[in-house]
Amino acid sequence: xxxxxxxxxxxxxxxxxxxxxxxxxxxxxxxxxxxxxxxxxxxxxxxxxxxxxxxxxxxxxxxxxxxxxxxxxxxxxxxxxxxxxxxxxxxxxxxxxxxxxxxxxxxxxxxxxxxxxxxxxxxxxxxxxxxxxxxxxxxxxxxxxxxxxxxxxxxxxxxxxxxxxxxxxxxxxxxxxxxxxxxxxxxxxxxxxxxxxxxxxxxxxxx
Amino acid sequence: xxxxxxxxxxxxxxxxxxxxxxxxxxxxxxxxxxxxxxxxxxxxxxxxxxxxxxxxxxxxxxxxxxxxxxxxxxxxxxxxxxxxxxxxxxxxxxxxxxxxxxxxxxxxxxxxxxxxxxxxxxxxxxxxxxxxxxxxxxxxxxxxxxxxxxxxxxxxxxxxxxxxxxxxxxxxxxxxxxxxxxxxxxxxxxxxxxxxxxxxxxxxxxx
DNA sequence: ACCTGAACACCGTTCAAGT
DNA sequence: ACCTGAACACCGTTCAAGT
Numbered sequence: 482x483x484x485x486x487x488x489x490x491x492x493x494x495x496x497x498x499x500x501x502x503x504x505x506x507x508x509x510x511x512x513x514x515x516x517x518x519x520x521x522x523x524x525x526x527x528x529x530x531x532x533x534x535x536x537x538x539x540x541x542x543x544x545x546x547x548x549x550x551x552x553x554x555x556x557x558x559x560x561x562x563x564x565x566x567x568x569x570x571x572x573x574x575x576x577x578x579x580x581x582x583x584x585x586x587x588x589x590x591x592x593x594x595x596x597x598x599x600x601x602x603x604x605x606x607x608x609x610x611x612x613x614x615x616x617x618x619x620x621x622x623x624x625x626x627x628x629x630x631x632x633x634x635x636x637x638x639x640x641x642x643x644x645x646x647x648x649x650x651x652x653x654x655x656x657x658x659x660x661x662x663x664x665x666x667x668x669x670x671x672x673x674x675x676x677x678x679x680x681x682x683x684x685x686x687x688x
Numbered sequence: 689x690x691x692x693x694x695x696x697x698x699x700x701x702x703x704x705x706x707x708x709x710x711x712x713x714x715x716x717x718x719x720x721x722x723x724x725x726x727x728x729x730x731x732x733x734x735x736x737x738x739x740x741x742x743x744x745x746x747x748x749x750x751x752x753x754x755x756x757x758x759x760x761x762x763x764x765x766x767x768x769x770x771x772x773x774x775x776x777x778x779x780x781x782x783x784x785x786x787x788x789x790x791x792x793x794x795x796x797x798x799x800x801x802x803x804x805x806x807x808x809x810x811x812x813x814x815x816x817x818x819x820x821x822x823x824x825x826x827x828x829x830x831x832x833x834x835x836x837x838x839x840x841x842x843x844x845x846x847x848x849x850x851x852x853x854x855x856x857x858x859x860x861x862x863x864x865x866x867x868x869x870x871x872x873x874x875x876x877x878x879x880x881x882x883x884x885x886x887x888x889x890x891x892x893x894x895x
Numbered sequence: 896a897c898c899t900g901a902a903c904a905c906c907g908t909t910c911a912a913g914t
Numbered sequence: 915a916c917c918t919g920a921a922c923a924c925c926g927t928t929c930a931a932g933t
Binding site: 581582584585586587588595599602603608609610612613614616617618621622624625626628629632633634635636657658660661664665669671673674675677678680681682683684685686688 | 788789791792793794795802806809810815816817819820821823824825828829831832833835836839840841842843864865867868871872876878880881882884885887888889890891892893895
């Protein structure tokens with residue numbers, strides 16, 4: 482075969498391409514080796530093992546998430562805009578979330594939004610621990626929401642679900658609030674839930 | 689070998705025990721078969737495949753989460769108490785979260801808290817779509833937070849992380865808010881973040 | 896310093912064959 | 915209706931051996 486100069490970077494590039502095009506499950510050491518035209522075992526020399534290969538890919542992908550620029554007139558609006566931008570950035574990279582899912586969450590994933598959030602918390606008049614609390618609460622909120630969204634998408638069939646559980650009360654009597662019953666029976670609009678939650682969270686934190 | 693009457697329930701029981709004691713990774717068809725004293729292939733007749741085996745286990749575990757009883761004097765306190773109870777229930781069953789992690793999220797996981805939340809939202813004076821929004825927002829908040837917590841726990845070493853990134857500004861100048869810098873440098877107290885976030889969320893939603 | 900093939904100890908799933 | 919063993923097509927990783 483005699484191919485030349487396999488490098489760590491080449492391994493990472495090819496692995497990244499594999500993940501991008503076929504998802505993280507397609508990233509097997511053997512398939513990667515085939516793609517690279519080397520022996521499986523050569524990869525181990527360059528990246529250690531599959532775990533740290535995924536680590537490196539996650540680090541890489543997070544690194545290119547880029548900076549988030551707040552938009553809006555009021556502090557609350559600007560913080561909400563950061564949350565939305567972070568969610569969008571994460572959702573645009575489903576393989577990143579999938580890799581994180583396999584690998585565990587990196588602190589780094591929170592970073593793109595952190596500087597912006599710190600700045601806006603300060604601008605909103607929060608200081609010290611209270612400002613830090615806002616930063617963490619928003620970060621957890623966004624990342625948590627994205628994880629839930631992703632997990633529901635890969636969920637199995639959802640037969641009984643909330644759907645029929647609330648159209649009628651278990652008593653058989655009509656629900657006391659039919660509009661609420663209808664709203665809970667309908668499929669969840671996760672984007673709307675996100676917006677409501679983030680706005681309420683930020684409003685609550687800035688009180 | 690000639691063992692008698694393998695039943696779907698016996699398969700599920702043994703699988704559940706395996707997961708409880710050694711985590712979902714230990715649940716391999718071959719190991720399960722060994723534990724049951726049957727041929728690997730017998731399991732397939734009873735449960736189809738590993739996917740639906742996990743499905744069944746998740747459904748089972750969620751079913752025994754039980755009902756959540758709100759506590760507290762004000763509506764806000766009572767809603768927060770539901771959120772805390774749901775988080776605790778989920779955290780007490782780490783294998784459930786791990787299985788969901790492998791399998792995808794079931795609607796059912798949201799259910800234990802739902803009746804209680806509906807009731808409290810109503811008691812707080814919310815009706816129709818606004819009440820539904822509160823229910824969904826709180827459910828997503830809690831489940832999302834638990835997923836984040838679990839993901840961070842299984843995370844790899846976190847070398848640079850937030851830790852050193854905020855003790856000094858990138859400019860080299862001292863941070864404008866040293867107390868904030870310190871708070872961000874310290875390891876995150878996820879329970880505290882949860883409480884702050886849930887309280888703020890509920891306050892924001894009830895405004 | 897880098898690459899190789901062979902081997903080890905696993906997986907989930909299918910299928911024809913048994914009772 | 916239920917169970918079996920054999921076989922297929924995979925995995926990640928280790929290791930002694932090569933250059």
